[in-house]
Amino acid sequence: MSENQNKTGRRGFFKEALALAIGAIAGVVPAIVALATFLDPLRRQSASNNGGSFVRISSLNAVPNDALPHKFPVVADRTDAWNKFPNVPIGGVYLRRTAEKTVEAFNAVCPHAGGFIDYVPSKKCFSCPLHNSQFALDGTISDPKSPSPRGMDSLPVEIRGDEIWVKFQNFRAGIREKIAA
Amino acid sequence: MKNLFDWLDHRSGYRKITHEALFENIPGGSRxxxxxxxxxxxxxxxxxxxxxxxxxxxxxxxxxxxxxxxxxxxxxxxxxxxxxxxxxxxxxxxxxxxxxxxxxxxxxxxxxxxxxxxxxxxxxxxxxxxxxxxxxxxxxxxxxxxxxxxxxxxxxxxxxxxxxxxxxxxxxxxxxxxxxxxxxxxxxxxxxxxxxxxxxxxxxxxxxxxxxxxxxxxxxxxxxxxxxxxxxxxxxxxxxxxxxxxxxxxxxxxxxxxxxxxxxxxxxRPEWYFLFLFQFLKYFPGGTEAIGAIYIPGLILGVIFLMPYFGKWKLGHRFNLGFIYCLLAGASLLTWLAIAEDRxxxxxIAAVKETERSAERVKELAESPTGIPATGAVTLLRNDPYTQGPKLFAKNCASCHRFDGHDGTGRPVSDPETASDLKGFASRQWLTGLLTPEKIISVHYFGGTKFKDGRMAKFVGKKLTAPSADLEKVIAAISAEAGLKTQPASDPDMIKVGTTAFKDTFNCAECHQFHSKDEDATAPDLTGYGSREWLISMISNPKHDRFYGEKNDRMPAFGEEKILDPASLGLLADWLRGEWYEATKN
Missing domain, CATH: 1.20.810.10 (Cytochrome Bc1 Complex; Chain C)
Structure with a gap:
C-alpha cells in the first residue's frame, strides 16, 4: 500500500467516525428528552406509597353490629395529573363490626389481579367475580383453589367518637407480600 | 457474529439496500x-x-x-x-x-x-x-x-x-x-x-x-x-x-x-410564517376576501406547479427564478408590514401585555392549593378578581372613574374624568386625599362631580385646613371599616378615639351615620365603609338611602338595573379592595 492510499484511508475512517458521531448526537438529544418526559410517571409517588392517610368512612351507627361485611365508598380528595377533585370516591372498603366498638376494614380490591371483590350473603363469604378467589369473613383465603396469592388486605381502623376512620391504602396485586402500591 | 449477519442478509437483503443507500454516486463530490x-x-x-x-x-x-x-x-x-x-x-x-x-x-x-x-x-x-x-x-x-x-x-x-x-x-x-x-x-x-x-x-x-x-x-x-x-x-x-x-x-x-x-x-396574530397571508388579507375589502385568500394563492401555487414546463426553455427557467424571488420579496415585505403596523x-401593546399578565396569573392560580378544577383553567381566570376586575372596571366604570389615572387595564381614557379615582379606595391614604381641601375639589375626587360644590367639599375647605392628629384617627377609624388586606390593622385605642372625634370634634355624624342609627342622615352611611358588602351594595344601588339617595350624581344602579350580575359585582368589589389569591413567596 502506498503512503498516499494510506492517508486517504485514514482520512476516510476519520470522516466516517465523525459522520457517525455527529449524526448520533443530533439524533440522540431529542430522543433522550422525549424519553425523559415519557418516563415521568416513574418519579411520581402514589398516595398509597406515602403510607396512606386516615379517611372518615361512615358513622358507627351506619354499620350494623352483625359481624357481617358492609360495603362503603372511600371519599377523599384526589389529584389526577393537573386536576384536583375535592371529595370524590377513590375506592371501596368492606367494614365489619365485630363488637360494639370494634370494626374491621378490608380493601375491596382483590390482591390477585385488582378486581373488585363481591360479598356473597348466601355463602357468607367474599368472592372475586374475575378469577373466583374466595375469602372468608375475616379476609383469609377460604378456598385453597383460589388464585389470590394472599388474603384480603386489611386496613387499620380508628373509632373517633361515633365515626369510623380507616387508613386507606392500595397494595400491589399478584404477590404474596402486602406492599403498598 | 458474521454468521448472524449472513443469516439476516440472506433473509432480508439488507446489505444490498444499505450499499445502495450509502454509495449513491454524487457527480462532482459532496457539497x-x-x-x-x-x-x-x-x-x-x-x-x-x-x-x-x-x-x-x-x-x-x-x-x-x-x-x-x-x-x-x-x-x-x-x-x-x-x-x-x-x-x-x-x-x-x-x-x-x-x-x-x-x-x-x-x-x-x-x-x-x-x-x-x-x-x-x-x-x-x-x-x-x-x-x-x-x-x-x-x-x-x-x-x-x-x-x-x-x-x-x-x-x-x-x-x-x-x-x-x-x-x-x-x-x-x-x-x-x-x-x-x-x-x-x-x-x-x-x-x-x-x-x-x-x-x-x-x-x-x-x-x-x-x-x-x-x-x-x-x-x-x-x-x-x-x-x-x-x-x-x-x-x-x-x-x-x-x-x-x-x-x-x-x-x-x-x-x-x-x-x-x-x-x-x-x-x-398568526405565527410569524403566516403573517404575510394575514397582512395580505387586509387589502381585500368586504366581499372580496376570496380573491386574497383563495384565488391569488391558488394561482401562485398553480404557477409553481407548472414550473417544470416553463423550465424547458432557458427563458422559462429565468422566469421561474424571477417569480420565486419576487414571491419571497413580497412575502418578506408583507411580513415586515404586519410587524411594523402592530409595533x-x-x-x-396593551392587549399583548394583558395576555402576558393573564398567562402568568393563570399559572399562579393553577399552582395554588385548589389547583385546576374539572371545568378547566379558564374558570380560574373567570372567577379571579385580579383578572376580571380591571376588565369590568374598564367596561363599566372608566367612562367616569379612573384607576390610578387609567381605565383599570392600563389603557388611557379619552373621556374627561368626571368621578373619583378609585385606586386605593377607602385606604387611609385615599381618605387623607379626600379630606384635604385642594384635593377634594380636584378631578381625582369630587372635582368632576356635582359634589364639588356640595356640603362635604365646603366642610373640608373650611374646617380641615390645618393638619390635625384627631383627623388622622378619624381616617384610621373609617378606613378600618374596610378591613383592607393592604392596610395594616390600626390599634383599637386609635380607632376608639377616632370614632369619638368623628362625632364630637368634627361633627361628621350630623350628615353621616357611623355605627348609630339616624333617620335624618343626609350623606352615605359610613358603617362598614369600603367593606365588600358596602361596596357591592353601593355599586348595586347608589340611589339607596344608605348611600347618596336622591343626591346621587349620574352613577347607575349596576345591580338594581341588572347591568352587572352578582358575580361580577363581587369580582369588582374584590378587585377594588385588592382581595385576590396571591401565591406565598418562598
Missing amino acids: WRYVWGSTLTFTLVVQIITGLALWAAYSPSSQTAWESIFYIQNNMWCGWLLRGIHHYTAQAMNILLVLHLMQVLIDGAYKAPREINFWFGLVLLLLVLGLSLTGYLLPWDQKGFWATKVATNIAAITPFIGPQVQRIIVGGSDYGHHTLTRFFALHAGVLPGAIVALVVGHIYLFRRHGITAKQPLRQPDAAFWPDQVLKDAVACLAVLAAVLFLVLKNHGAELGPPADPSDSFSAA GKPDI
Whole structure:
C-alpha cells in the first residue's frame, strides 16, 4: 500500500467516525428528552406509597353490629395529573363490626389481579367475580383453589367518637407480600 | 457474529439496500448546498419522536387540552424542553422548506424528468404548513384559538364547498371538543402519515433520477458515504443547535392564557410564517376576501406547479427564478408590514401585555392549593378578581372613574374624568386625599362631580385646613371599616378615639351615620365603609338611602338595573379592595 492510499484511508475512517458521531448526537438529544418526559410517571409517588392517610368512612351507627361485611365508598380528595377533585370516591372498603366498638376494614380490591371483590350473603363469604378467589369473613383465603396469592388486605381502623376512620391504602396485586402500591 | 449477519442478509437483503443507500454516486463530490433535503428529513424525525412523547401526555378536549400542556410544561420531566424542541423545530422546518425549494429551483432540479418529484415536494410543503396550522390550535390558548378561528373562517369562504369544509374541519358549527379531536387527528395521524408516505416516494424518485449536480463540477465524483453524510450530519446538528438555542433563550415554547370565546383578544396574530397571508388579507375589502385568500394563492401555487414546463426553455427557467424571488420579496415585505403596523399601536401593546399578565396569573392560580378544577383553567381566570376586575372596571366604570389615572387595564381614557379615582379606595391614604381641601375639589375626587360644590367639599375647605392628629384617627377609624388586606390593622385605642372625634370634634355624624342609627342622615352611611358588602351594595344601588339617595350624581344602579350580575359585582368589589389569591413567596 502506498503512503498516499494510506492517508486517504485514514482520512476516510476519520470522516466516517465523525459522520457517525455527529449524526448520533443530533439524533440522540431529542430522543433522550422525549424519553425523559415519557418516563415521568416513574418519579411520581402514589398516595398509597406515602403510607396512606386516615379517611372518615361512615358513622358507627351506619354499620350494623352483625359481624357481617358492609360495603362503603372511600371519599377523599384526589389529584389526577393537573386536576384536583375535592371529595370524590377513590375506592371501596368492606367494614365489619365485630363488637360494639370494634370494626374491621378490608380493601375491596382483590390482591390477585385488582378486581373488585363481591360479598356473597348466601355463602357468607367474599368472592372475586374475575378469577373466583374466595375469602372468608375475616379476609383469609377460604378456598385453597383460589388464585389470590394472599388474603384480603386489611386496613387499620380508628373509632373517633361515633365515626369510623380507616387508613386507606392500595397494595400491589399478584404477590404474596402486602406492599403498598 | 458474521454468521448472524449472513443469516439476516440472506433473509432480508439488507446489505444490498444499505450499499445502495450509502454509495449513491454524487457527480462532482459532496457539497454543502445538497444538505437541505437531509435536514428536512431530520426535522421530520425529530417531530415524530417529540410528537409521540407529547401525545402520551396530551388530552384533546376543551377542558383538558390547555391543562395537559400546562402539566407537560410545568410538572413533567423535561416537559418544557420537549415542547420547546417540538415548537421551534416546526418553525425551523418552515425555513428549511423554503431553502430546499430555492436550492431545487436554482440548481434546475425540478426540470424533466424530475417533474413528479418536484410536485411531491410541493405537496409535502403544503402538508407541513398544514401541520403548523393544526398544531397551533392544540394548546387551546387564546392565541391558537383565535388564530385558528380566523383560519377556518377563511376556509369557509372557499366557493361552493366552503361552509361544509369549515364544518367538517371544526367538527360542527362551534369550536369545542370535536375541533380539538379533529385537529389532533389531522396533526398526529393524517398529515404525518401522508408526509411519511410522500417522503418515501420523494426519496425513491430522487434516487431514481440521481442528484442534479451543480455545474461546473468542482471535484471528482464521490459516494454519498461518508463525505456527504458528514456534511448532512453537521447541518442537522446545526439545526438542532439553533432549535436548542431558541428553546433555552425563551425558556421553552410560550403557553398563553387558556382559550376563552367570551373574552376579546385583540392581540390575535398568526405565527410569524403566516403573517404575510394575514397582512395580505387586509387589502381585500368586504366581499372580496376570496380573491386574497383563495384565488391569488391558488394561482401562485398553480404557477409553481407548472414550473417544470416553463423550465424547458432557458427563458422559462429565468422566469421561474424571477417569480420565486419576487414571491419571497413580497412575502418578506408583507411580513415586515404586519410587524411594523402592530409595533406602534397602543391597543395591541396593551392587549399583548394583558395576555402576558393573564398567562402568568393563570399559572399562579393553577399552582395554588385548589389547583385546576374539572371545568378547566379558564374558570380560574373567570372567577379571579385580579383578572376580571380591571376588565369590568374598564367596561363599566372608566367612562367616569379612573384607576390610578387609567381605565383599570392600563389603557388611557379619552373621556374627561368626571368621578373619583378609585385606586386605593377607602385606604387611609385615599381618605387623607379626600379630606384635604385642594384635593377634594380636584378631578381625582369630587372635582368632576356635582359634589364639588356640595356640603362635604365646603366642610373640608373650611374646617380641615390645618393638619390635625384627631383627623388622622378619624381616617384610621373609617378606613378600618374596610378591613383592607393592604392596610395594616390600626390599634383599637386609635380607632376608639377616632370614632369619638368623628362625632364630637368634627361633627361628621350630623350628615353621616357611623355605627348609630339616624333617620335624618343626609350623606352615605359610613358603617362598614369600603367593606365588600358596602361596596357591592353601593355599586348595586347608589340611589339607596344608605348611600347618596336622591343626591346621587349620574352613577347607575349596576345591580338594581341588572347591568352587572352578582358575580361580577363581587369580582369588582374584590378587585377594588385588592382581595385576590396571591401565591406565598418562598
